[in-house]
Amino acid sequence: MHELGLLSAMVKTIEGIAREERLERIEKIVLQVGELSGVVPAYLESCYPAAVYKTFMEDTELELEIVPGIARCTQCGREFNAVAEDLKCPGCGGVQLTACSGTELMIKEIVGC
Numbered sequence: 001m002h003e004l005g006l007l008s009a010m011v012k013t014i015e016g017i018a019r020e021e022r023l024e025r026i027e028k029i030v031l032q033v034g035e036l037s038g039v040v041p042a043y044l045e046s047c048y049p050a051a052v053y054k055t056f057m058e059d060t061e062l063e064l065e066i067v068p069g070i071a072r073c074t075q076c077g078r079e080f081n082a083v084a085e086d087l088k089c090p091g092c093g094g095v096q097l098t099a100c101s102g103t104e105l106m107i108k109e110i111v112g113c
């Protein structure tokens, strides 16, 4: 489970941003999690309290925004939801796919005061 490591790194990043922006407190962070990012949203949520424990983000709310994993078939060019179709093209059955979206894990918004 690498979610805790990811979150800890993110807390450090946000700490840097907060210092630059002179934010005293961060109310909420919004993370974009792609379905193809390899990160499990439920794990992120369960690791979050541990990642922010004893940091300035201890009271910060976590909001996740799930980005659908869209892939394109390299054989027929069809675009589809790779997770729903089990990584297989519904048009031609091809498994050679390029990811179009849903591979990201990024900080979308930091709500501070």
Ligand SMILES: [Zn+2]
Residues within 6 Å of the ligand: 073, 074, 075, 076, 077, 078, 089, 090, 091, 092, 093, 094
């Ligand atoms: Zn195809």
